[in-house]
Amino acid sequence: MSPPSSSLGKNFRLPRTVLPRAYRAELAVDLEHDGFEGTVAIDVSLTEPAARVYLHAVGLTVTAAKADGAGSATTESDAESETVTLVFPSPLPAGETTLHLAWTGRFSPGLRGLYRAGRIAVTQFEAADARRVFPCFDEPAFKATWALVLRDVPPGVTALSNGAVIDETVDAAGKRRIRFAPTPVLSSYLIALALGDLVSSEPRTASNIPIRTWAVPAKRALTTFAQEAAAAVLPKLEAYFGLPYPFGKLDQLGIPDFEAGAMENAGCITFREVALLLDPATAPLAVQKRVAEVITHELAHQWFGNLVTMVWWDDLWLNEAFATWMAFKIVADWRPEWRIWMDFEVAKGSALVLDAMQSAHPIRAEIQNAEEAGESFDAITYEKGGAVLRMIEGYLGEERFREGIRLYMRRHRESNATADDLWGALGEASGEPIVELANGWIRRTGYPVVSVALGADGAGKATLSLRQQRFFSDPAAKETGAPTRWLIPMVVRYRDDEGVKEQRVLFGDETTTVTLSAKGTVHFVEANAGAAGFYRCRYDGALLAKLGQAASPDGDVAPIERMALVSDQWDLVRAGAETVSAFLDLVKAMAGESDPFVLDELIGRLSLLESRHVADADRSAFQKVVGKLFSASAAPLGWQASGGAPEADDTRLRRAALLRALVVVAREPAAVAEAEARALKHIASPGGTLDPNLLDLTITAAARAADDARFDDFARRATTELDPASKRRFLHALARAEAPAVVSRAVAAAMTELVPMQDFTSYLSVLLSNRATRDEAWRLIRDRWSEVHAKADSPMLLRRLIESLGALPERHHLTEVEAFLAAHPIPAAKQATSQTLERMRTDAVLRERLMPEISAWLKKA
Numbered sequence: 026m027s028p029p030s031s032s033l034g035k036n037f038r039l040p041r042t043v044l045p046r047a048y049r050a051e052l053a054v055d056l057e058h059d060g061f062e063g064t065v066a067i068d069v070s071l072t073e074p075a076a077r078v079y080l081h082a083v084g085l086t087v088t089a090a091k092a093d094g095a096g097s098a099t100t101e102s103d104a105e106s107e108t109v110t111l112v113f114p115s116p117l118p119a120g121e122t123t124l125h126l127a128w129t130g131r132f133s134p135g136l137r138g139l140y141r142a143g144r145i146a147v148t149q150f151e152a153a154d155a156r157r158v159f160p161c162f163d164e165p166a167f168k169a170t171w172a173l174v175l176r177d178v179p180p181g182v183t184a185l186s187n188g189a190v191i192d193e194t195v196d197a198a199g200k201r202r203i204r205f206a207p208t209p210v211l212s213s214y215l216i217a218l219a220l221g222d223l224v225s226s227e228p229r230t231a232s233n234i235p236i237r238t239w240a241v242p243a244k245r246a247l248t249t250f251a252q253e254a255a256a257a258v259l260p261k262l263e264a265y266f267g268l269p270y271p272f273g274k275l276d277q278l279g280i281p282d283f284e285a286g287a288m289e290n291a292g293c294i295t296f297r298e299v300a301l302l303l304d305p306a307t308a309p310l311a312v313q314k315r316v317a318e319v320i321t322h323e324l325a326h327q328w329f330g331n332l333v334t335m336v337w338w339d340d341l342w343l344n345e346a347f348a349t350w351m352a353f354k355i356v357a358d359w360r361p362e363w364r365i366w367m368d369f370e371v372a373k374g375s376a377l378v379l380d381a382m383q384s385a386h387p388i389r390a391e392i393q394n395a396e397e398a399g400e401s402f403d404a405i406t407y408e409k410g411g412a413v414l415r416m417i418e419g420y421l422g423e424e425r426f427r428e429g430i431r432l433y434m435r436r437h438r439e440s441n442a443t444a445d446d447l448w449g450a451l452g453e454a455s456g457e458p459i460v461e462l463a464n465g466w467i468r469r470t471g472y473p474v475v476s477v478a479l480g481a482d483g484a485g486k487a488t489l490s491l492r493q494q495r496f497f498s499d500p501a502a503k504e505t506g507a508p509t510r511w512l513i514p515m516v517v518r519y520r521d522d523e524g525v526k527e528q529r530v531l532f533g534d535e536t537t538t539v540t541l542s543a544k545g546t547v548h549f550v551e552a553n554a555g556a557a558g559f560y561r562c563r564y565d566g567a568l569l570a571k572l573g574q575a576a577s578p579d580g581d582v583a584p585i586e587r588m589a590l591v592s593d594q595w596d597l598v599r600a601g602a603e604t605v606s607a608f609l610d611l612v613k614a615m616a617g618e619s620d621p622f623v624l625d626e627l628i629g630r631l632s633l634l635e636s637r638h639v640a641d642a643d644r645s646a647f648q649k650v651v652g653k654l655f656s657a658s659a660a661p662l663g664w665q666a667s668g669g670a671p672e673a674d675d676t677r678l679r680r681a682a683l684l685r686a687l688v689v690v691a692r693e694p695a696a697v698a699e700a701e702a703r704a705l706k707h708i709a710s711p712g713g714t715l716d717p718n719l720l721d722l723t724i725t726a727a728a729r730a731a732d733d734a735r736f737d738d739f740a741r742r743a744t745t746e747l748d749p750a751s752k753r754r755f756l757h758a759l760a761r762a763e764a765p766a767v768v769s770r771a772v773a774a775a776m777t778e779l780v781p782m783q784d785f786t787s788y789l790s791v792l793l794s795n796r797a798t799r800d801e802a803w804r805l806i807r808d809r810w811s812e813v814h815a816k817a818d819s820p821m822l823l824r825r826l827i828e829s830l831g832a833l834p835e836r837h838h839l840t841e842v843e844a845f846l847a848a849h850p851i852p853a854a855k856q857a858t859s860q861t862l863e864r865m866r867t868d869a870v871l872r873e874r875l876m877p878e879i880s881a882w883l884k885k886a
């Protein structure tokens with residue numbers, strides 16, 4: 026046994042010999058002084074006698090601790106392991122007992138524990154911050170019931186938690202005592218409390234579950250869409266899982282300052298306002314889709330995560346990957362016209378970029394402690410994980426996959442499970458060797474690029490030669506050790522003289538040759554049909570030319586495959602496997618594209634090139650080329666529908682994509698002037714003819730040209746707008762300022778109350794991406810580092826802060842950021858630091874390679 030003074034260490038995990046069964050806790054929250062005091066009775070089972078009982082607690086002052094039948098305990102706090110140890114004079118016997126504790130604590134800085142968000146006090150516990158409010162067994166494996174009481178609640182204050190309010194009494198002084206229904210067994214990270222100035226929508230019922238959406242009073246009118254979405258998707262999730270919604274009621278809370286997008290607390294889901302509340306009259310389609318997707322993601326967690334919970338944080342990825350995939354699947358079913366899988370493809374693109382680095386990590390990582398768990402919330406965990414599940418579903422078929430999920434749910438409900446339990450259930454339901462396929466993708470770092478060439482065998486039959494190797498976006502990167510091979514479930518589609526055909530290939534070696542069942546000429550080959558696979562394709566010259574021809578809007582290549590083609594070709598440029606002039610030729614050939622998602626992909630790449638990789642001397646020539654490419658398609662659409670029937674979503678999105686190219690990227694003077702005029706007209710009298718999908722680009726045009734007066738006006742709107750998307754649009758607009766007179770104001774605003782903590786890192790990202798503000802913003806970050814650090818005071822925000830530095834494009838930036846982060850390391854963001862520095866190194870070299878190439882291309886264009 027170690028002496029009491031020595032630390033248990035950061036990686037200490039609570040022994041499994043004392044198991045919590047039920048918490049009965051009372052908390053009095055002092056909203057005036059940002060503090061609280063609590064008491065709890067915890068029923069525990071001891072599997073063996075114990076004189077020391079370990080619980081998690083951080084920042085709490087435990088004032089009393091005892092156990093039934095054993096009397097009082099002394100306590101020892103340990104900062105590093107974030108525990109409090111109850112030390113009993115003689116061992117507690119094996120069997121059942123009840124622990125009793127009393128404590129006091131303070132609201133946490135940063136957006137975690139119990140914290141203040143305007144006039145609301147709210148909790149955020151994942152991954153490991155329940156311990157900042159309750160002494161508890163704060164690891165996901167310790168599931169127990171929670172019966173919560175809030176006392177001393179002032180009159181008029183709304184109080185919400187996981188269970189419904191079942192009892193409320195008022196004392197002579199008007200202080201209320203509110204008792205919530207006990208929860209089913211839950212891990213501590215899923216407990217939630219909110220107190221303050223919140224009002225709810227009209228309640229709505231779906232599958233007998235009362236649903237309410239809560240907001241600060243002024244935003245009550247913005248709750249309708251969230252109500253509609255939750256009521257629509259909840260029954261669809263019940264049908265998928267084959268199990269009823271497990272938590273009795275559903276509250277969705279819009280919180281004015283919130284770290285993540287949302288948090289799936291059982292029955293009491295908290296959201297960033299912009300991910301929940303919207304004005305349907307002014308919300309762009311992208312905002313509506315995002316809100317529906319986030320609501321569905323958190324609802325999917327009520328089963329996958331809350332009802333069945335991971336044993337330890339090393340399977341956090343499974344929670345997130347599953348909820349990510351499920352949300353797209355359910356929303357696609359609810360609103361097929363939205364084509365939400367195209368949005369997934371965009372998100373998958375960022376995972377493909379992150380996962381092409383040497384600093385990438387496997388989806389399933391070894392996690393030693395809660396801090397490391399906090400580091401894992403990146404695109405590899407969410408989107409690559411989701412894409413791998415989608416790939417497995419594609420391989421097994423929808424029904425067999427669903428049967429496996431249902432089996433897993435039934436078997437582990439109200440309990441814990443690992444990923445291998447899921448693969449086992451999927452294997453059992455399908456009779457397929459899923460463990461090998463899944464683990465190959467989950468446990469290996471990176472992903473393959475598949476080289477594809479068309480040939481013929483001895484008998485003249487068409488063949489495909491395939492070769493796989495790990496893909497790196499840094500041309501200088503090499504695998505260390507034996508080359509990784511993936512078992513790749515490929516679906517190949519091609520056209521021969523008889524028509525379009527599909528062929529399945531399970532490809533696990535370094536190379537293979539596949540004989541196609543083709544008749545006559547093979548007109549094109551798509552080696553990642555439906556873009557369902559998590560790999561990149563590298564076609565030989567002849568195949569790429571054929572695919573380019575088939576990739577016209579009326580050709581055989583589907584829009585999602587055209588997006589993947591652009592995305593793959595661009596990353597091959599980064600990797601040094603293709604030239605940027607070939608890429609620009611491809612973009613030129615595809616400029617007549619009509620699908621808005623493919624257009625966004627094309628224009629997004631051009632925008633990136635324009636902002637990072639074009640020499641200053643070439644900028645206006647590059648902008649002219651972009652303008653020329655898209656003005657012919659933009660002209661017939663104009664700025665608004667020309668009367669008659671209402672326009673289809675795709676038409677409106679196409680117009681927005683094309684105008685973005687002309688206004689934001691090409692900066693065509695006439696288009697910019699028109700955008701600015703329309704923005705100002707809309708601001709002066711909202712509710713006019715401006716399509717909400719054009720708001721981002723028109724406000725950007727107005728913001729770039731802002732003088733002091735306009736800056737003041739936008740700053741005011743960034744605090745007073747009720748609709749969260751409008752509010753964010755005006756806030757980010759400030760960071761897009763380009764006029765010398767207001768640039769310093771835009772940078773300085775980052776440190777003021779104008780930019781709330783939740784928006785701080787995204788505001789910095791916009792500043793650092795803006796040529797006019799980036800150097801001054803970077804100087805501010807260095808000069809006022811301790812304030813900057815304090816304004817991003819949580820692992821997730823620090824991660825975003827480091828990532829925002831990746832927007833700085835030049836080599837001198839890289840040198841400065843490297844030196845700065847070496848002198849000011851952030852232990853909670855080690856992974857983000859190495860990812861960001863690698864990205865900056867690759868991009869700095871890329872920039873030097875691309876600038877002369879683009880210059881030469883422009884001379885021919």
Ligand SMILES: [Zn+2]
Binds near residue numbers: 322323326345348
């Ligand atoms: Zn999630």
